[in-house]
Amino acid sequence: MKKFLAFTLGILTAIGGFVDIGDLVASSLSGARFGLALAWVLVLGVIGICAYAEMAGRVVAITKRPVFDLVRERLGPRVALVNLVASYLVTLLTLAAELGGVALAIELVTSVSYLLWVPVVGFVLWVALWRVKFETLERIFGLLGLVLVVFVVALFRLPGHGPDLWHQALSPVPTPGENWNTYWYFAVSLFASALTPYEVFFFSSGGVEENWGPRQLPEMRVNVFIGFPLGGGLALALMAVSAEVFHPLDAQVTSLGQVALPAALALGRLGLAVAILGFFAATFGAAMETGLSAAYVVAQFFGWPWGKRLQPRRAARFHTVLLVSVLLGIVALMTTIDPIQLTEYMLVFSAVVLPLTYLPILVVANDRGYLGDHVNGRLANAVGVIFLVVIVAAAAAAIPLMIVTGAGG
Amino acid sequence: MNELYVSFHLLDRQIVDRDGLEVGKVDEVELGIDDRGAPYLAALLVGPQAFGPRISGWLGRLLTGLARRLRTDRSGPLRIPYDLVRQVDSAVELSVRRDLLREPELESWLREHLIGRIPGSAE
Numbered sequence: 147m148k149k150f151l152a153f154t155l156g157i158l159t160a161i162g163g164f165v166d167i168g169d170l171v172a173s174s175l176s177g178a179r180f181g182l183a184l185a186w187v188l189v190l191g192v193i194g195i196c197a198y199a200e201m202a203g204r205v206v207a208i209t210k211r212p213v214f215d216l217v218r219e220r221l222g223p224r225v226a227l228v229n230l231v232a233s234y235l236v237t238l239l240t241l242a243a244e245l246g247g248v249a250l251a252i253e254l255v256t257s258v259s260y261l262l263w264v265p266v267v268g269f270v271l272w273v274a275l276w277r278v279k280f281e282t283l284e285r286i287f288g289l290l291g292l293v294l295v296v297f298v299v300a301l302f303r304l305p306g307h308g309p310d311l312w313h314q315a316l317s318p319v320p321t322p323g324e325n326w327n328t329y330w331y332f333a334v335s336l337f338a339s340a341l342t343p344y345e346v347f348f349f350s351s352g353g354v355e356e357n358w359g360p361r362q363l364p365e366m367r368v369n370v371f372i373g374f375p376l377g378g379g380l381a382l383a384l385m386a387v388s389a390e391v392f393h394p395l396d397a398q399v400t401s402l403g404q405v406a407l408p409a410a411l412a413l414g415r416l417g418l419a420v421a422i423l424g425f426f427a428a429t430f431g432a433a434m435e436t437g438l439s440a441a442y443v444v445a446q447f448f449g450w451p452w453g454k455r456l457q458p459r460r461a462a463r464f465h466t467v468l469l470v471s472v473l474l475g476i477v478a479l480m481t482t483i484d485p486i487q488l489t490e491y492m493l494v495f496s497a498v499v500l501p502l503t504y505l506p507i508l509v510v511a512n513d514r515g516y517l518g519d520h521v522n523g524r525l526a527n528a529v530g531v532i533f534l535v536v537i538v539a540a541a542a543a544a545i546p547l548m549i550v551t552g553a554g555g
Numbered sequence: 556m557n558e559l560y561v562s563f564h565l566l567d568r569q570i571v572d573r574d575g576l577e578v579g580k581v582d583e584v585e586l587g588i589d590d591r592g593a594p595y596l597a598a599l600l601v602g603p604q605a606f607g608p609r610i611s612g613w614l615g616r617l618l619t620g621l622a623r624r625l626r627t628d629r630s631g632p633l634r635i636p637y638d639l640v641r642q643v644d645s646a647v648e649l650s651v652r653r654d655l656l657r658e659p660e661l662e663s664w665l666r667e668h669l670i671g672r673i674p675g676s677a678e
Contacts, residue, residue: 210646449582
């Protein structure tokens, strides 16, 4: 059983990258507007995050040093501090958005405004992060998030436009009525969300929490190569059902309820219920991931004791940052800012700081002083370098594209 | 490791105690001059007061100011004599346990006034 559950850290991490609240809506929206013409971005994102999560996981298994340790060591204090501030803000605002996402999922069931649920959700999240063991959290929400597989089932139950979908996926150009700027804006935000920095912060810190050593290298790779493709596959399924249902109608997707609609059309009430359960699990899982990551990066930058493997009183500064971050997330949402739009903007800003996180990973993964014989092979370096170029290009293009397109409007 | 470069192998590296528990970062190093006039590595300095001055400009001033306000620098940075360093690897490992070193005041303050008061903090 333990072997069977060994990949839940990878799944939970991937949920934050591919099916958190921002992605649920972004994938559906791009399916509605572009069909599957942007599906290649998800595939690219899965390959990129697999390559870098594997490097970060390897560094942890051999040296026990999580990613933000490397960031400060290799970029120096000043640049690392800039990265810390940017990454913390992105992670914090994403945490706020996820709390909103959980509350929106509950609103779908109860019809009580999500704003009333936000403080409740925030409190429950904090209690879970305070009391429940890391492995338990990871298993419950990693596995529960997999019920989103209902969208894969829905895809096969919907009356078939299979050939259309293939055609869209194989012709990666803007669909009629859309232009290249918008197309690239969507591509950059989907790519940035697949590689959001908190994924590697969380994955590598989770490896430390689970006390990985050289013997856990195979387990780490199972996490990477099962978890991320599964997460990416779920996002692809969301995009495909949306391409099937909304694209022919020229309909826009703007709310969580609309994202669930294809499951309801294909599988009735049960499909809808499972979809909403999946939204709840995925957004709550992503809230845990971002909440912990916010505290991980601060503690790791300053060298404080951190982690859920310690008693809270032995890591008082870490738990204070965690508590304050959850509170700030609640406060941010109570300003009635739209949680879905919030993540969309966050993705663009996170694209800008991505290179500051991924460069140090690539450098250290090549350092024999750290990894001995476990340094990158040729394949890992080739993929790593190519993706670093793509990441830098996306970082440079993100803000101009946002301005030119009016954020994808 | 035969040669040790202060800026590459020491500065900004994680310090852990003999059991692998986090102590802090090497925020700054202290050099001494021996009898023959040759410089040697005297101590590692840990804490925002040691770190702040390394960051020039407003960001550094903000950090040092914040540290002062958060009452973390009553007694200056934590000074770890270099004799206590057992090994410099992916982390700087000490030969003593963390409990023998002075605990940062921010940690003790937060434990006493906030975290330690929440039920379940010792589990």
